[in-house]
Amino acid sequence: MTQYIIRRLLILPIVLIGLSVLIFAMLQALDPVERAALYVTSPPKNPSALADIIQKYGLDEPIYLQYVHWLNRVIHGNLGWSKTAQMPVLGALVNYFPATLELALWSFIPIIVIGVWLGIQAAIHHDGIIDQFARVFSIIGYSFPTFVFGLLMLMIFYAALRWLPPGRLSDWATAIVYSSEFHRYTGMNTLDALLNNRLDIFGDALRHLVLPALTLAYVNWALILRVTRSSMLDVIRQDYITVARAKGLPERLVTNRHARPNAMIPVATIGGLLLVGLLNGVVITETVFNYHGMGWWAANAALNFDAVSVLGITLFDGALLILANLVVDVMYAYLDPRIRLA
Amino acid sequence: MAAVEKPVSQVNTTLRRPVARTEAAHLIRPRSRVPESLRILLRNPVSIAGMLIVLGFVIVAILAPVLAPPAIPSEPFQIPRDGYQAEPRPPSARHLLGTTQGQYDIYYGIVWGTRTAFEIGMIVTGLTVLIGGTLGAVSAYAGGMVDEVVQRIVEIVLAFPFLLAALVLATVLAAKIHNGLVTGMIALTAFGWPGYARLIRGDVLAVKEREFVLAAHCIGARGPRILFRHILPNAMYSLLVVGSLDIGTYVLTFAALSFLGLGAEQGYADWGQLLSFARNWIPDLARFWYIVVFPGAALLLFVLGWNLIGDAFRDALDPKMRGIRGA
Numbered sequence: 001m002t003q004y005i006i007r008r009l010l011i012l013p014i015v016l017i018g019l020s021v022l023i024f025a026m027l028q029a030l031d032p033v034e035r036a037a038l039y040v041t042s043p044p045k046n047p048s049a050l051a052d053i054i055q056k057y058g059l060d061e062p063i064y065l066q067y068v069h070w071l072n073r074v075i076h077g078n079l080g081w082s083k084t085a086q087m088p089v090l091g092a093l094v095n096y097f098p099a100t101l102e103l104a105l106w107s108f109i110p111i112i113v114i115g116v117w118l119g120i121q122a123a124i125h126h127d128g129i130i131d132q133f134a135r136v137f138s139i140i141g142y143s144f145p146t147f148v149f150g151l152l153m154l155m156i157f158y159a160a161l162r163w164l165p166p167g168r169l170s171d172w173a174t175a176i177v178y179s180s181e182f183h184r185y186t187g188m189n190t191l192d193a194l195l196n197n198r199l200d201i202f203g204d205a206l207r208h209l210v211l212p213a214l215t216l217a218y219v220n221w222a223l224i225l226r227v228t229r230s231s232m233l234d235v236i237r238q239d240y241i242t243v244a245r246a247k248g249l250p251e252r253l254v255t256n257r258h259a260r261p262n263a264m265i266p267v268a269t270i271g272g273l274l275l276v277g278l279l280n281g282v283v284i285t286e287t288v289f290n291y292h293g294m295g296w297w298a299a300n301a302a303l304n305f306d307a308v309s310v311l312g313i314t315l316f317d318g319a320l321l322i323l324a325n326l327v328v329d330v331m332y333a334y335l336d337p338r339i340r341l342a
Numbered sequence: 343m344a345a346v347e348k349p350v351s352q353v354n355t356t357l358r359r360p361v362a363r364t365e366a367a368h369l370i371r372p373r374s375r376v377p378e379s380l381r382i383l384l385r386n387p388v389s390i391a392g393m394l395i396v397l398g399f400v401i402v403a404i405l406a407p408v409l410a411p412p413a414i415p416s417e418p419f420q421i422p423r424d425g426y427q428a429e430p431r432p433p434s435a436r437h438l439l440g441t442t443q444g445q446y447d448i449y450y451g452i453v454w455g456t457r458t459a460f461e462i463g464m465i466v467t468g469l470t471v472l473i474g475g476t477l478g479a480v481s482a483y484a485g486g487m488v489d490e491v492v493q494r495i496v497e498i499v500l501a502f503p504f505l506l507a508a509l510v511l512a513t514v515l516a517a518k519i520h521n522g523l524v525t526g527m528i529a530l531t532a533f534g535w536p537g538y539a540r541l542i543r544g545d546v547l548a549v550k551e552r553e554f555v556l557a558a559h560c561i562g563a564r565g566p567r568i569l570f571r572h573i574l575p576n577a578m579y580s581l582l583v584v585g586s587l588d589i590g591t592y593v594l595t596f597a598a599l600s601f602l603g604l605g606a607e608q609g610y611a612d613w614g615q616l617l618s619f620a621r622n623w624i625p626d627l628a629r630f631w632y633i634v635v636f637p638g639a640a641l642l643l644f645v646l647g648w649n650l651i652g653d654a655f656r657d658a659l660d661p662k663m664r665g666i667r668g669a
Contacts, residue, residue, distance in 0.1 A: 011497070014494070015498050015501050018494070018495075018498035018501075019498060019501060019502055022498065022499075022502065023510065026510060026511055026514050027514060029514045029515060029517070029518055030514060030518075135388075135653075139646065139649055139650060139653055140642075140646065142649060143590070143594075143642060143645040143646040143649045144642055144645075145594050145597055145598065145638070145641050145642065145645065146598070147597075147601050147617065148617065148634070148638035148641060148642060151620050151624075151627065151634045151638065152634060152635075152638065154624055154627060155627035155628060155631055155634060158624070158625070158627075159624065159625055159626060159627040159629075160627075160628035166624065280503045283503075283505050283506060283509070283602075284505070284598055284601070284602075287602065288621075298503075298509075299602055302506065302509035302510045302513050303509070303513060303602065303603065303604070305513060305514075310506075310510050313506065314502060314503070314506065314507075317503050318501040318502065318503075321501050321503075322501060
C-alpha cells in the first residue's frame, strides 16, 4: 500500500511538468509581439515599447529557454502576477479558492443526501414509480446545459421575484466582511460569518449561494443517484440478503443494516471524485452567477490571454485532481478489503 | 462540475477507473449479441422517445431552407436582422419567437442552428473517436514503451480540466484563425480524445489474446493487418456506441464555449451564440424570457434526445440489468 502511494505521488511532478509544457506549447501559437501585448494595459506610446517588453521578458528567446526561466521562478515560489485578478497568482489562488470550496460544499451536501436517498428508493422500488421518476429527473438534469439552467433560475428568482441575487455578497455585507472588525478565518463567507457571530452576513451569503448551489446540484444529481441505484441493485440481489430475508428480518432492517453499507462503497469513491469535479469545473456556473471564485477567474484569465494565471490555475487544479484520485483509490481499498492495490 | 462540463467518455473513464479492469471483460461480447441489444433498444419506450426527438431535429435540419428561407441564399447561416435596436422584441407575427439583442430573429437562428449542432457534433465526435481510437488501439497492440508513453500523455491531458483547456486553446487559436466554429471544434477535439483512447485500449487488450489473432499470426499476417483487419472490427463496438452518443455532450460543450464568447461569431446561427446575448439582460430576463427559453429549449431537447438513447443503450449493454423485474 505505502509503495503504491509513493509510486503514485512520484507521477505527480511528471504530470505537472507535462501540463505546463502543454500550455507553453499552446502559447507558441502567438508570435512575440502578440505575447508582449499580454503585458501591456494600454496602447504603447512609442514604437520601441513593445520591443522593450519582448527584450525584458525574453519573449523572442527559444521556447525551451523561456520555459526554463518560468520553471526556475515557479520553483522559487513565484507564480507571477495575475493581470485579471490584479494580484500575485499565489495570492489570487488563496483568495478565490475558498469561494469555490464554499460553493462546492454547499452544493455537495444536497447532492449526496438527496441523491443517495432517491437512489436507494429507486433501487428498492425497481421499475416502480419512484424509479421512473428518478430516471426522468436525473436524465433531464444531466442533459440540462448548466448555463441555461442558471439563466432560468436567475430569470425566475432574480429578475421576476427579486428574491435571490447573483454575486457573492451584497454591497453592505462586502463592506463589513472586508472591514477590520470582521475576521476572515477561512475565506468562506458563511463559515466566517458564523465564527464572527454575524447572522445577518450569514443570511446574505446564503442568499447568494442558493441559486448557484442549486444549479450545480441539479445538473450533478444524476451521477450519485445512478451510482447508488445500480450499486444497491447489485447488492440486494446477493445471497446474503436472501439469507437475511429468509431468517425473517423485517425489510427495513435488511435494507438499512445489511444492504446499504455495502452499496455505499462505490458511492463514497464517486462522491470524492464529484467533489473534486465541483472544485475544478465550476467555470460556467460561476460565470453565469458572477460568483467570484476559481472558475470565474479561470474563464476571465483564459478569455483575456492572462497566460500566467492560466498556468497557475491549471497546475493547481491538476495537482488537486491527481491527489484526489489517489485519496479516492486508497479510500476504496480501505472501505472494501477485497480490493488490493498493486 | 466536471461531469457536466466534460464529455461523457472522459467522466466515465475517470470515475470508473477503480473498477474498470473487472468491467472490461463484459464490454467485449461476440458480435451476434449486437442485434439483440438493438432489439432491446427498439422495445424500450425511453430510447424510442430519444430517437423520435433526434429524428425531429434531423427533419428540421433537412427542411431548414423550407422552414426558414434565407434572405441571402449564399449565406444561410447568417441570421437576418430587423434593424439594429439593442433591446430584444417579443414574439409577433413577423418574428414567431421574437428577436434577441441586435434584432436577430430567434426562430431563424434555432432552425438553422440545428444544422450547426449536427455539424459540430458529428465532426468533433468523428475526429475524437478516430484520433483516440487509433492511438489507443496502436498503444494497446504495440505494448511496451509505446503503450507507456501514450498512457502518460493520456494521463496528462486528462489532468487538464476539460473546459478550461478548451477555453485556453480556443482563445489562443482565435488570434490566428478567424473562424470561431473551427477554433471551437479544434479545441474540443484536442482535449476530447483521451477518454476514447482508454476505452478502446481495454477492448483491444482483451481481443488481442483470442485464438483467431494467434491464428492470423500463424498464417503470417503482419502487425498493422492484424490490428486493423482482425482485432479492431471485434473491439470497436463499445467505442462506436459511446462515441456516437457523445454527440449531444459535444454540442453542449461547444454551446458553453459560444456562451462564453469563444464559439461562433455574433449573428451566426448557433444556439450557444444566441443564448450568449442573455448575459447582457440578466436583470430584465423576466421581460425578455424568450431570449433564453426558446434557444435553451432547443439545446436541452437536442442533448436530451441523445442522452435518452444513450441511457437505454447502457442498460441494454449491461447484462446485469437485463430481464430483471423487482428486487
